[in-house]
Amino acid sequence: MEHRQLGRSGLRVSRLALGTMTWGLDTDADEAAHQLTTFHEAGGTLVDTADVYQDGHSEQILGDLLTTHIPRNDIILATKAVARRTPGPFGGGASRGALLTALDGSLRRLRVDHIDLWQLHAWDPTVPLDETLAALDTAVTTGKVRYAGISNYSGWQLATAATHQNAHPxxxxxxxxxxxxxxxxxxxxxxxxxxxxxxxxxxLAWAPLGRGVLTGKYRNATPPDSRGATHHYASYVEHHRTERAARIVHAVLTAADGLGTTPAHVALAWVRDRPGVTAPVVGARTTTQLKTALATEDLTLPPAIRAALDDISAPQRSYPERNPTQP
Incomplete structure (x- = not known):
């Protein structure tokens, strides 16, 4: 698998990441072991989890596998904090106390002495930003974290946080x-x-397959063995079952038919090669689904097909993103 630089850092990661949101829920420990082994054998390195996934059970499964199946140093381990885990002052949020408590919990469940990429799972408007970011500095200077990132930040939130961190060496x-x-x-x-x-x-792009909708399996009905048929993920999938989505899915199916490949391959290759993307994060429920995603490594979309997909899925823009006074 090809590897890419993550941002302007020296960290190189596989251009496909393995997500573990379903581990401990729809994906049991044995299936998770198969997934991690398959991913590792394909040359994958970046594995993403979070302290809130299944109340920490996802991290625990991954930690067990890093002691029994895959060498720890072969994996770039990414996890997240901020989401509410337990009641009490340190059970969630982006305060210094909550973040450092969450970090210690992740290290314990993952059974490691450091996290390679620790990410703030969401913006917390109730905590001063400099306090939140200072916790990242503490985590790195104490050796518990190697690199820091964010997740689900808007553009202005990203720019504010990045500017603060870049203001002092x-x-x-x-x-x-x-x-x-x-x-x-x-x-x-x-x-x-x-x-x-x-x-x-x-x-790092999560839900690169449109929460499963871009595979085409939800076109006519909800398959009984799909994520959309479960009570805990039905609304997650339903979010993208719209008329606009149906038109885009049809275009993806047409492209896949013309290329002799699958809709999942087309959708995933499109995200993987978008400007700025280092890696899509694939959260497969089964090893079979993961193998399908890994096969995308051999596909590069022709320019004409990419342009057609760009056109039909283009987001609506107006002022100030599209400023008529600008050249």
């Missing part, structure tokens, strides 16, 4: 932002992508 620079990005969700192109480019952050 002793602060930890942000190297990545993890956001939803697919042919069905291109909102980041208005503000987040330009801000990430300007400040040197690589983009």
């Amino acid at each position: 002793t602060r930890t620079p942000l190297i990545s932002t993890q956001v939803e990005y697919s042919l069905l969700e291109r909102g980041i192109e208005r503000e987040v992508t330009p801000a990430a480019h300007h400040h040197g952050l690589g983009i």
